[in-house]
Amino acid sequence: MSKKKKVVPSRSTRAQETPRKVVVTSSGNVQETRSGESKPTYTSPRVSKVNVPKEDLLFGKSHYAWMLLGAGLIALGMLLMSGGAMPDPNTWDPNIIYSTRRTVLAPIAILAGLAVEVYAIFKR
Numbered sequence: 001m002s003k004k005k006k007v008v009p010s011r012s013t014r015a016q017e018t019p020r021k022v023v024v025t026s027s028g029n030v031q032e033t034r035s036g037e038s039k040p041t042y043t044s045p046r047v048s049k050v051n052v053p054k055e056d057l058l059f060g061k062s063h064y065a066w067m068l069l070g071a072g073l074i075a076l077g078m079l080l081m082s083g084g085a086m087p088d089p090n091t092w093d094p095n096i097i098y099s100t101r102r103t104v105l106a107p108i109a110i111l112a113g114l115a116v117e118v119y120a121i122f123k124r
Contacts, residue, residue: 059120066120073113081106 059067084097 063120063123066116066123070113070116070120073109073116075113077106077109077111077113080109 081102084102086093086096
């Protein structure tokens, strides 16, 4: 079985097949020429500058500073929690894995960072 390829006309042939209408409107001004014939004059549309009030951003500069502080605290907590490799693979030292730094300080720093983020979002 052979599949037949569907022939898709290119853009240039499609443009030739479907004629398009171009409508030109004038502003109604008519200018007379030297020979006495009246000739319409076309003017380009003018864009008027409208003073649109500047939209206030959702968060201000201080909000972003608080958010950066919260993200820094979260990153600090993650860094405090990292590590824990044993110096010798044949020995097990629970003080390295379950140290106060990893079990207490790091989670407090992460939760403090999350609290600062919530404060930054809800601050007026």
